[in-house]
Amino acid sequence: MARVLVIDDDRLVCDTFGHVIGRMGHEVDCALTLDQGIKSAEAGDYAVALLDVYMPDGDGLEGLTALRKLPTPPEVIIITGYGDPDGAELAIRNGAWDYIEKASSHKKVMLSLSRAIRYHEDKLKKENAVALKTEGIIGVSSAMTGCFDELAKAAVTEANVLITGQTGTGKELFARAIHQNSNRQKNRFVVVDCAALPENLTESVLFGHEKGAFTGAIKDRTGLVLQAHTGTLFLDEVGELPLNLQKAFLRVLETRRFLPLGGQRELFSDFRLVAATNRDLDQMVAQKEFREDLLFRLRSLNLYIPPLKDHPADIRELTSYYLALICDKAQMACKGFSHDFMAMLMAYPWPGNVRELIHALETACAAAGVDSILLPWHLPTNIRVQAARDSVKGDFEEQEANLQPVRELKALPDWRDYRNQMESNYLRDLMALSDWDANQAAEASGMSRSHLYQLLKKHGIGKKI
Numbered sequence: 421m422a423r424v425l426v427i428d429d430d431r432l433v434c435d436t437f438g439h440v441i442g443r444m445g446h447e448v449d450c451a452l453t454l455d456q457g458i459k460s461a462e463a464g465d466y467a468v469a470l471l472d473v474y475m476p477d478g479d480g481l482e483g484l485t486a487l488r489k490l491p492t493p494p495e496v497i498i499i500t501g502y503g504d505p506d507g508a509e510l511a512i513r514n515g516a517w518d519y520i521e522k523a524s525s526h527k528k529v530m531l532s533l534s535r536a537i538r539y540h541e542d543k544l545k546k547e548n549a550v551a552l553k554t555e556g557i558i559g560v561s562s563a564m565t566g567c568f569d570e571l572a573k574a575a576v577t578e579a580n581v582l583i584t585g586q587t588g589t590g591k592e593l594f595a596r597a598i599h600q601n602s603n604r605q606k607n608r609f610v611v612v613d614c615a616a617l618p619e620n621l622t623e624s625v626l627f628g629h630e631k632g633a634f635t636g637a638i639k640d641r642t643g644l645v646l647q648a649h650t651g652t653l654f655l656d657e658v659g660e661l662p663l664n665l666q667k668a669f670l671r672v673l674e675t676r677r678f679l680p681l682g683g684q685r686e687l688f689s690d691f692r693l694v695a696a697t698n699r700d701l702d703q704m705v706a707q708k709e710f711r712e713d714l715l716f717r718l719r720s721l722n723l724y725i726p727p728l729k730d731h732p733a734d735i736r737e738l739t740s741y742y743l744a745l746i747c748d749k750a751q752m753a754c755k756g757f758s759h760d761f762m763a764m765l766m767a768y769p770w771p772g773n774v775r776e777l778i779h780a781l782e783t784a785c786a787a788a789g790v791d792s793i794l795l796p797w798h799l800p801t802n803i804r805v806q807a808a809r810d811s812v813k814g815d816f817e818e819q820e821a822n823l824q825p826v827r828e829l830k831a832l833p834d835w836r837d838y839r840n841q842m843e844s845n846y847l848r849d850l851m852a853l854s855d856w857d858a859n860q861a862a863e864a865s866g867m868s869r870s871h872l873y874q875l876l877k878k879h880g881i882g883k884k885i
């Protein structure tokens with residue numbers, strides 16, 4: 421539904437157009453003077469203005485110029501009671517969308533109006549798209565452009581946003597983009613990784629503490645919530661927030677006030693909240709693992725990022741983008757890829773989403789060495805195994821139908837290759853999940869630090885993108 425303004429001193433004309441426009445499902449307002457029309461257009465958000473040429477308080481063509489100067493000008497359709505080809509030409513030259521006679525059939529009016537409304541909406545969409553900063557976010561598929569639309573909506577409000585989607589789909593990337601496109605962009609974007617909050621220090625990390633609040637509190641500490649004052653607070657993996665903290669956080673969300681540990685006075689933080697999770701919070705609520713009132717607060721707006729397998733149209737562009745980055749970092753000429761290589765990427769289901777694709781490309785570049793074209797066999801073994809299994813499954817199903825079962829031993833990879841690749845994948849995940857903290861990684865994996873370093877060296881793994 422669009423908003424249309426009719427500017428005509430004849431009430432009957434206003435009512436007649438109002439009736440036609442109302443039947444088209446649009447909202448219509450009427451102004452009986454040029455001055456009133458321009459004021460209404462300034463205050464309202466009109467897609468189209470129907471403007472009479474001869475108004476008691478001025479020439480409609482002058483009104484056209486005034487309307488076109490508004491910050492968000494409506495499309496203007498000039499209406500007149502007299503056939504006037506020169507006036508029509510002048511109106512169009514001055515930027516009118518169309519010029520119609522009042523006696524025109526309803527059909528003609530409706531056609532011109534529908535076209536003007538569609539044009540106006542497309543124009544706004546394009547302007548929003550151009551204005552949106554999406555550097556580093558690749559996506560041309562309809563699924564991703566839908567996400568960009570939601571991102572644009574989220575960026576212009578102060579509402580809490582919950583970003584959902586599987587791991588590695590780009591939730592943090594979108595959270596940062598919301599901040600970068602918001603009024604708070606010049607202030608801080610503070611990340612709280614709810615899955616990695618140290619058990620005993622959680623409240624101190626979030627809300628801060630005063631010197632002497634507990635043993636070891638040798639000086640005051642500013643918590644993350646206060647650090648996000650005037651900026652954006654990003655609660656990553658919010659599904660991992662312990663229940664006792666969920667309660668405390670709900671209060672902070674409602675009042676933006678909190679008490680640092682050992683503090684006497686509540687502090688205030690004007691933060692905008694964005695949260696993300698790959699968990700099903702509704703199910704967690706049903707299982708009493710997540711507070712319903714908190715979920716309700718967090719989800720004022722919901723932005724769902726689809727898994728990569730649901731937008732395969734973006735795989736090619738993501739590949740080109742990341743290949744350029746990887747090669748640039750390694751100071752090598754940018755590699756190309758064969759048709760089969762891309763076909764294998766397109767066929768793979770990408771359970772680890774874009775993050776897994778980036779790892780696969782890094783592995784492929786390393787495996788290709790000085791070769792300038794990436795081939796399927798440069799890809800990690802698990803991807804080739806999957807492709808082989810899928811092709812065997814296809815054959816198998818076909819053969820099953822012919823009642824001739826078949827097994828393809830040659831489709832299995834060499835077990836040393838396979839084990840090597842699994843080890844490499846494990847290490848990459850381990851390092852990424854421990855945020856490249858060797859102590860944490862060693863502890864989580866049960867390896868000694870020296871063994872961990874040895875393996876990282878063996879697989880050529882270092883901190884990357």
Ligand SMILES: Nc1ncnc2c1ncn2[C@@H]1O[C@H](COP(=O)(O)OP(=O)(O)OP(=O)(O)O)[C@@H](O)[C@H]1O
Nearest residue numbers: 556557558586587588589590591592593698774775
């Ligand atoms: N559309 C995209 N365009 C470019 N890079 C992307 C895109 N989506 C994700 N990535 C990249 O994939 C990696 C993982 O993205 P990100 O950390 O935002 O995922 P996530 O959904 O927050 O994952 P998790 O749930 O595991 O925290 C990052 O390197 C990110 O830059």
